[in-house]
Amino acid sequence: MKVKHFLQFNDLSKDELEYLFERTRLIKQKFKSYQQYWPLTDRTLVMIFEKASTRTRLSFEAGMQQLGGSAIYLNTRDSQLGRGEPVEDAGQVISRMSDIVMIRTFEQSIIERFAANSRVPVINGLTNEYHPCQILADIYTYIEQRGSIQGKTVAWIGDSNNMCNTWLQAAEILDFNVHVSTPPGYEVEPERAGLYGHEHYEEFKDPMEAARNADLVTTDVWTSMGWEAENDERLKDFADWQVDEDMMAVAAPDALFMHCLPAHRGEEVSAGVMSSPQSVVWEEAENRLHVQKALMEYLLLGKIK
Ligand code: CP
Ligand code: NVA
Numbered sequence: 001m002k003v004k005h006f007l008q009f010n011d012l013s014k015d016e017l018e019y020l021f022e023r024t025r026l027i028k029q030k031f032k033s034y035q036q037y038w039p040l041t042d043r044t045l046v047m048i049f050e051k052a053s054t055r056t057r058l059s060f061e062a063g064m065q066q067l068g069g070s071a072i073y074l075n076t077r078d079s080q081l082g083r084g085e086p087v088e089d090a091g092q093v094i095s096r097m098s099d100i101v102m103i104r105t106f107e108q109s110i111i112e113r114f115a116a117n118s119r120v121p122v123i124n125g126l127t128n129e130y131h132p133c134q135i136l137a138d139i140y141t142y143i144e145q146r147g148s149i150q151g152k153t154v155a156w157i158g159d160s161n162n163m164c165n166t167w168l169q170a171a172e173i174l175d176f177n178v179h180v181s182t183p184p185g186y187e188v189e190p191e192r193a194g195l196y197g198h199e200h201y202e203e204f205k206d207p208m209e210a211a212r213n214a215d216l217v218t219t220d221v222w223t224s225m226g227w228e229a230e231n232d233e234r235l236k237d238f239a240d241w242q243v244d245e246d247m248m249a250v251a252a253p254d255a256l257f258m259h260c261l262p263a264h265r266g267e268e269v270s271a272g273v274m275s276s277p278q279s280v281v282w283e284e285a286e287n288r289l290h291v292q293k294a295l296m297e298y299l300l301l302g303k304i305k
Contacts, residue, residue, distance in 0.1 A: 004299055005115045005122045008108070008194055009132040009169040017136075017174065019303060023294035024140050024287070031066065031290065038068025039297055039304075043099040045071040047125070048081065048090075050105040051225045055261065056125045056133070059288040060102050067293055072098070091117030100296060106226055121299040123292075128162060128226055129192060134260045135166040136295065137287040139174065141280055142216060144287070145256060149176045155214035155251065156180045157207045158241050158268050159234075163220045163260055165193035171200035178202075181210035183237045207241050214251045218258040219243045219268045235267070244270040248278060256280050 005011060012020070030037045045064040047057060057073065064071040074094075076082035081090055087110055094101055095118040103111050104125040115122040124132050142149050153176070156164050160182050168188065171178045178201040180188055187203065188195075195201075204210035211217050222238040223231045248257060257269075257279045265271040273279060297304070 003119065003121055005118075006132060006295060006299065007111055007115055007122065007124045008130045009135055009166050010173055010194065011132075012173075014173050016298070017139075020136065020291065020294045020298060021140055021143060023297060023304070024290045025144075027293045027297070028287075028290040031293075037066070039301060040064065040099075041068035043067075043069035043300060044097070045069060045296065046074060046094050046098040046101045047071055048074045048079075048094070048101065048103045048105070049125075050076045050081070050103075050110075051126065053104055053125070055285055055288055056102075056104060059292055060125065063289050063293040064296065066289075067296065069099070087113045088117045090114060091122075095119040100300060123295065123299070126162060128224075129194070130166045130169075131162045131260065132166050132169075133288065133292055133295070134163060135170050136291040138167075138218070138258055138260070138284055139170060140291050141258065141284045141287050142256065144283070145280060146215070146254070149174055151176060152215040153177045153179060153213065154216045154218060155211040156218060157210060157243050157247070158182065158219045158238060159186055159222055159224065160188040160193075161220060161224045163218075164188065167218070168193050168195055168201050172196065176200065179204055179210040179214060181205070181207040181241065183241060185237065208247060208250055211243075211247045212250045214255055216256045216258060217243055217248060217251050220260055221262070221264055222268055238268070242266075242268060242270060243273055245272050245276075248273055248276065258284050261285055 047060055061071040091114040100121050102123040102125045106128050108127045108129040167178050181204040222234045257273055259281050
């Protein structure tokens with residue numbers, strides 16, 4: 001049987017996503033009411049980090065333990081991955097000793113090569129191109145707060161990075177619209193974003209126009225992990241792309257604000273917007289735990305009848 005991976009958002013169909021969101025709701029409910037739920041007893045998750053993390057590590061490790069399994073943390077510094085062992089060999093070996101693997105790395109091609117050699121499901125915990133687990137949490141958070149995202153407008157303000165690409169893929173599957181505004185020179189690259197069409201997104205030169213009437217305004221750091229050498233240049237190039245109170249004022253009256261975190265107040269978002277009633281950043285972070293529990297359950301056990 002073919003192993004099911006989650007390497008990019010469109011690895012899951014609309015039907016699978018709807019199933020996952022429903023499981024997330026139930027699994028979250030169990031967690032909130034202190035009900036023990038151990039469907040993954042004796043299963044082992046290996047987490048491989050080639051970049052820093054707080055939320056991703058914590059949510060996967062805690063999530064696996066809460067489902068009755070255990071999690072092992074590996075990083076480039078203390079494993080042979082940092083000393084040039086081919087990723088194909090790592091895929092063969094690690095997947096013989098575990099039940100499921102999560103990887104945070106640089107190029108998408110690295111995780112794809114690992115997965116092609118893995119006997120067990122592989123989950124993308126962030127690559128240069130995509131951050132699919134975060135968008136699962138973000139969309140679940142939207143649904144929880146406002147209902148279906150179908151037909152809604154998400155304004156993406158800032159860098160066309162891994163988060164932006166994943167929003168664009170999600171819009172194609174779940175039928176909503178993304179208004180993107182990036183500074184010149186930082187525009188969306190459709191092929192890199194894994195897009196098939198241009199139907200679900202529109203680009204705006206002016207970030208205020210992208211945010212106008214949006215149901216959700218979202219942004220991310222101006223300098224992602226791996227691009228640190230460009231930081232000074234980016235601080236200048238992105239200066240007019242801050243989500244602030246004036247920008248939220250042109251969005252829909254009940255618009256939400258999201259940020260995957262970590263945030264840089266005073267750069268991509270003002271301190272006021274971060275702590276405004278429209279901001280759901282803490283709910284968004286918490287929901288990483290619940291959606292990823294549903295994801296691991298699905299990849300390992302399939303649909304629960
Ligand atoms: N949002 C997110 O992935 O956070 P970490 O980098 O802390 O894992
Ligand atoms: N775009 C950011 C997200 C961090 C969670 C990065 O890749 O660094």
